[in-house]
Amino acid sequence: MKKIITVILSLSLLAALFAGCSKKDNEVVIGIGQFAEHGSLDNCREGFIAGLAEAGFKEGENLKVLYENAQADANMASQISKNFIAKKVDLICAIATPMAQSAFGAAKNTNIPVIFTAVTDPIKAELAKEDGTPNGNTTGTSDKLPVEKQLEMIRKILPEAKKIGIMYTTSEVNSLSAIEEYKAAAPGFGFEIIESGISTAADIPLAADNLLEKVDCINNLTDNTVVSALPIILDKAAKKNIPVFGSEVEQVKIGCLATMGLDYYDLGKQTGRMAAQVLKGEKKASDIKFEIIEEFAFYGNFAVAENLGITLPDDLVNNAKEMFDSIAE
Known part of the structure; x- marks a missing residue:
């Protein structure tokens, strides 16, 4: 009897484990890593999700979002990026320069694209080359100040x-x-x-x-x-x-x-539209130059x-x- 109970419990645990790791058919799982918690970056995140929704990726339907905030801690940003890689997300959205650098480094030897936003100077952050082309499987938007x-x-x-x-x-x-x-x-x-x-x-x-x-x-x-x-x-x-x-x-x-x-919500939407192109397979992140919002x-x-x-x-x-x-x- 004890053996039967043990087997049942083991199977139940395995089922729970697989349920936690599985995803629905046609569901896309993305990780959003935000470096700090303040209004502009929050708006960026909300705009990003809105941009994805406009392109057909909607939470609760065909999109699952894993969100983590580093609370302005570089070590935490690094850990968040590694966790997203371990979970094998389909794409990472990195909000702000330190988060983008962490995500880029963590994803370097994987096929997981990184889409960054709120990065003032992607070239000096070594996310892009002098001509604006990506340094790897990453692209996104700059919040360069006027x-x-x-x-x-x-x-x-x-x-x-x-x-x-x-x-x-x-x-x-x-x-x-x-x-x-x-x-x-x-x-x-x-x-x-x-x-x-x-x-x-x-x-x-x-x-x-x-x-x-x-x-x-x-x-x-x-x-x-x-x-x-x-x-x-x-x-x-x-x-x-x-x-x-x-x-x-x-x-x-x-x-x-x-x-x-600039309006960071609009910046986020612009970034979400770029991410949607990558998720749909229309373009690779490595083929898209980063964009600067002009308004x-x-x-x-x-x-x-x-x-x-x-x-x-x-x-x-x-x-x-x-x-x-x-x-x-």
Whole structure:
């Protein structure tokens, strides 16, 4: 009797194991790895899933999504990528540069394609060659900042400003690339860039205090560690009546004065459409050049402007994609 029970239990465990590993007929399983948790990257993920849905891949029907967030930890990003490989997903979507680099490295000797998004400089991240072609079985979209448009906007809003502070993570390739571009373009608009490099989020409070003593305003990048701690910077800047400019719409919602930025939901949708081509077998990731979203728009926050005693120029407001009257919690 005991032997029969043992056999039944063993078979039940095996059945459960196979059920957990199996997938439905015609179902595609993808892994979405997101480096950090903040509004812009969340929008990117939601847009990516929407882009897949538009192309016919819908959750609960023919698509299964495995989602993991690295919480801005490079070691965790590496583990997430390895787990996706072990689960033999059909495709990995990697959101933000550190996650894309981890996924690319993990998938290098497999046939699993990696589609990245929110990567500022795919070439410097070694995901693509100088001509934009992939370095392997990977492609995706860049969130390269419109640096000159941003500087032009800041000059219009702050005609007397001279020094712009930028905080960035020294280990993030995308931030290093953006900093160099800002430093090169700033003199043409009469600005000097005062940079402050940090290693971890724990460095941000002190770095913010030091930076705010030296600058007329702060310009925020798409740096994942800094964005995750943006409320701390905004609080400190507000107490000194110093404006903080964002790099995309979600940062303006939570307290940045304005941005000439992109919509990360649209960026995600663009990436989802690219992934769909790969999943359908229409193209290989290794044959698709990475894409840069070209649509940038002005976003401003009237509540922040009022608190700072700043009047936003009419030409910017009248051509804004969206304006906000409050500061989101």
